[in-house]
Amino acid sequence: MTLTADDDLLDYELLDETETERQAREDTEVRLDEISQANVDLIVDKTMVVVDELSGHPLYEYQKPFARRFVESLVIGDGATLTALFSRQSGKSETVANVIAAVMILFPVLSRIFPELMGKFREGVWVGAFAPVDDQADNLYARIVSRLTSDRAMELMTDPDIDDSVRAKGRTLTLRSGSLVRKQTCHPRAIIEGRTYHVILIDECQGADERVVNKSIGPMGASTNATMVFTGTPSYEKGVFYRTIQLNKRQATKRGSRQNHFEADWKAAAKANPHYGRFVKKELLRIGEDSDEFKLSYRLMWLLAQGMFTTAEVISSLGDKSMEIVKDWYRSPILVGIDPARKQDSTIATAVWVDWANPDEFGFYNHRILNWLDLSGMNWEEQYFRLVEWMSHYYVYKVGVDSGGVGDAVAQRLQVLMPGVEVVPLGSQRPDQSKRWKHLSQLLDRHRIAWPAHAKTRRLRTYRRFAQQMEDLQLVYTGPYMLAEAPNEADAHDDYPDSLAMACILASDDNQMPEIEVGNNPFFRR
Structure with a gap:
């Protein structure tokens, strides 16, 4: 397996446990x-x-x-x-x-x-x-x-x-x-x-x-x-x-x-047992592939009463299986979203490429995730310089940082360390968050966003955490505001989706696009 830029981070575990939980896990591990x-x-x-x-x-x-x-x-x-x-x-x-x-x-x-x-x-x-x-x-x-x-x-x-x-x-x-x-x-x-x-x-x-x-x-x-x-x-x-x-x-x-x-x-079972495959295909024609009965019995889709932000099916369909993690990119300006760590979370950074030259009729750009950075188990002084070093491999146009908690201090410090990049503090109030989540939801619905899902990429913990957190994400409506958050369950987090939403929102109100050189799509393996 080819090492990627963030493989060295795989030695860090999520610091998402209380001391009692950590001790219990260590005592029960075999x-x-x-x-x-x-x-x-x-x-x-x-x-x-x-x-x-x-x-x-x-x-x-x-x-x-x-x-x-x-x-x-x-x-x-x-x-x-x-x-x-x-x-x-x-x-x-x-x-x-x-x-x-x-x-x-x-x-x-x-x-x-x-x-x-x-x-x-x-x-x-x-x-x-x-x-x-x-x-x-x-x-x-x-x-x-x-x-x-x-x-x-x-x-x-x-x-x-x-x-x-x-x-x-x-x-x-x-x-x-x-x-x-x-x-x-x-x-x-x-x-x-x-x-x-x-x-x-x-x-x-x-x-x-x-x-x-x-x-x-x-x-x-x-x-x-x-x-x-x-x-x-x-x-x-x-x-x-x-x-x-x-x-x-x-x-x-x-x-x-x-x-x-x-x-x-049913597809996995049909591959092993052709008789099963023929029966299910007849059921597909009889009751319809998109019927509740077929989704529940054969496609393994949970039809939950509580709204989810997205589904495993959408996550799978938007993953580009020909694309690996992009460790360096200087051809066009990109956006980075950073969700700073709180007590039980990790600091997550997401690098997003934007097709600035080709917005659709509603002003939505195509987005592609290039890479993720997961900083777990690091103190903040180490994290600052790890973030700067990681972003030095990209032509960064803007960086969005959640201003809640320690976010203001993070934004100020990064602006000092990266004077040539615009660092944008993003509000953590409900109206600000609602705007970010609605924009990300529209990108997903319009298939205007994609991410690397090559076989090598799917083995990475960063990819697995991203996919799992996106699948876990729940919709919460508070008055006129649409929010998304992780369920209140063990090991559930929303750092990766938060980071992605912050990167994408930087393109939504960008009226002055940077001048870029347009070339062939570089993300498909030939």
């Missing part, structure tokens, strides 16, 4: 030495072989990463909450059932071979299978029972090294080794406290009651540091499934984090 990692990889590989053997057919490619991470979480005991957002009938419950059947049979045996890693499974793997209503819980439970009572499972359990068998069925299936799976609901009126599990499964989680999941179900894994697995499809409302997905996505932008969220829309 770091393995080479020998332990080799053992974990071996166990995961062997378990995946059994998963395929029990089902009678290999998992599809889009199912394997989810299944492997599921097994890994149980082995290393990291107590992860995994989320799987798969299109309807694409095999999410089947994947879970196959993995559960395999670990219920294998892990009690492996606990004797790897006592330090897997000692907690010496009396079996205890699984709770939940869903919003009993019929939905029965669907997942029945799949697990089917796997464990199949001829393939019976043959495997008669192996002398395993020597296991099914002892009881009903609402609870138990193996002689002590492994069990119990069917329960997470309905608000259900009384379900009192059980203990190593694995907590919640199927059709988009319909689960958030209070029940957090208050009644979650504590069932406290004494075992249980792995929780949420599976489902999008819905019209936010809930515990949506919030956990967003949390997993945000945590994935941090260095060293394991992937805890997995998605597969």
